Amino acid sequence: MSPVPGSARIEHVAQAVAERVVSLVMEAIDMDALLDRIDVDAVVNRVDVDRLIDRVDVEKIVERVDVKKIVERIDIDAVMEQTELGSIIARSTTGVASEVLDLVRAQAVGLDDFVARWVNRILRRRAEDLPLGPPALVRPPAPAPGPIPPAEDR
């Protein structure tokens, strides 16, 4: 009960009047026109996002999230149906296969070099003197630079 007699009734009337006034004002305002006049970009520019983020306690929010409840609500079957598992498996398998293939080829090339080095040593020939590949596929090595001419000849 209010300490001043009759104040409760006055408060009630004031409340009713305020509600009615607000309602009338809201009806009178053209919200679309009002929103059109607002420069949203200017408002956004004035917002200090970093400060806003600093004020957010993420830990607290995460603590309040009931992950178990969220997981329970997920329809795993529907997710699995929509997931292209085949392509994921194929992609990962292709990656592993290409890695293994690269490894096998690299090892074989390494052994090729090892054998070629020994054969060249036995045959007493220099690897640099041997052609690298067929002329259409491998450019001939650049000729060795000749002696630098004396300064007066340049």
Add this chain to the structure above:
Amino acid sequence: MATTVAIKPVEGRQGQYAGAVTRLVAFAADVGASWGLFTLGAAALAFSVQLVTGHKFSLSDYQIPSLIVAVVWEFVYFTYQWSLSGKTIGMAVLGIRVVSSDGVSIGFRQAAQRTLTLPLSFLLLGLGFLGILTNRHRRALHDRLAGTAVVYSWDARAARLRWLAKQDAADPA
């Protein structure tokens, strides 16, 4: 589970003469692949004949015809693949291909010549293969007779870059 295997840095070798080890491994893979496919075909044939006639059939009961079929199959296996892309299954796995001695792709004629002269390298106690080690162009006897050479078609440099890219993705720092 991430499986990353270390690849030794090998320089780009595309177009260079392929070495003996790579060629040997590729050939072994081809022998396995061709015989595997032949065995599968023989089993499928035996099953089909048994299904249609109701009698038990096995290719091994007909030794000479099966030998002829095997020889024809080997000819088709190698010639078809070499004429088509210059590489067989084993060569594709090992990243090598057959080209003509000047580096141009080979056609059916050269592919057939290479297939027909390949047994010669064996018949000379394997001495025909010695050229892969000793010849300046790493050409075996059948390569010389068919006017072909074997080169690397695998881009080792690209493989190296792939591996480095994967390393970067795994450890961005």
